[in-house]
Amino acid sequence: MFLVQKLLDRIRNAFFSQEMELTIVGLQNSGKTTLLQQIAGIDASSTIPTVGFNMKKVKKGKVQFKMWDIGGQPRFRSMWERYCETCTAIVYVVDAADGASFVDAKRELHDLISKPGLAGIPLLLLANKNDVEHASNEEVIEAMSMTEIQGRRVDIFSISAKNNDNIEKVLQWLTAQAQGKKNKK
Ligand SMILES: Nc1nc2c(ncn2[C@@H]2O[C@H](COP(=O)(O)OP(=O)(O)OP(=O)(O)O)[C@@H](O)[C@H]2O)c(=O)[nH]1
Numbered sequence: 001m002f003l004v005q006k007l008l009d010r011i012r013n014a015f016f017s018q019e020m021e022l023t024i025v026g027l028q029n030s031g032k033t034t035l036l037q038q039i040a041g042i043d044a045s046s047t048i049p050t051v052g053f054n055m056k057k058v059k060k061g062k063v064q065f066k067m068w069d070i071g072g073q074p075r076f077r078s079m080w081e082r083y084c085e086t087c088t089a090i091v092y093v094v095d096a097a098d099g100a101s102f103v104d105a106k107r108e109l110h111d112l113i114s115k116p117g118l119a120g121i122p123l124l125l126l127a128n129k130n131d132v133e134h135a136s137n138e139e140v141i142e143a144m145s146m147t148e149i150q151g152r153r154v155d156i157f158s159i160s161a162k163n164n165d166n167i168e169k170v171l172q173w174l175t176a177q178a179q180g181k182k183n184k185k
């Protein structure tokens with residue numbers, strides 16, 4: 001009986017599982033790799049600055065996420081566009097506790113989403129490090145001029161990648177985008 005159930009599960013998964021590609025970008029030190037590791041269920045307590053990119057595949061429910069995490073240092077930012085072109089959603093991470101980085105974070109975000117090849121791709125802005133006392137979601141929203149962004153779905157969550165706060169909400173959002181993509185086909 002158990003084997004029959006397993007076989008049925010496999011058949012069901014083969015028919016109903018979907019792959020979704022997403023790209024995580026944002027300035028260096030904003031917490032992208034920590035987020036990636038948290039979603040992948042890997043110890044996220046220590047990371048080193050990303051040289052180039054990381055990629056992880058993670059299955060959540062019926063969706064297989066293929067997640068690209070691109071280095072945020074200036075020398076890697078020219079890669080962002082290429083990795084975003086084929087993705088279903090762009091996840092942009094901001095260090096909400098580092099006000100000094102907001103000007104650069106805004107410029108890079110708006111530069112990226114102005115690329116014609118990325119038109120219409122849903123954007124999830126994550127104000128990370130909400131565990132730090134002075135981190136402010138509202139300040140991030142204002143500093144990133146989020147209300148100026150048009151022509152795509154935009155959502156904003158306050159998270160702590162380190163403490164796993166609101167990461168489930170991020171996954172639900174991503175799953176909804178994967179579902180939307182399937183419905184459009
Ligand atoms: N307090 C706090 N620290 C965090 C959080 N997320 C990440 N960090 C810390 O921020 C630092 C940078 O995190 P990374 O995930 O390596 O940052 P990154 O965006 O991948 O950086 P690059 O690879 O250089 O682009 C590390 O010391 C993390 O532990 C968070 O939610 N809260």
Ligand SMILES: [Mg+2]
Pocket residue numbers: 032033034047048049050069070071072
């Ligand atoms: Mg990194």
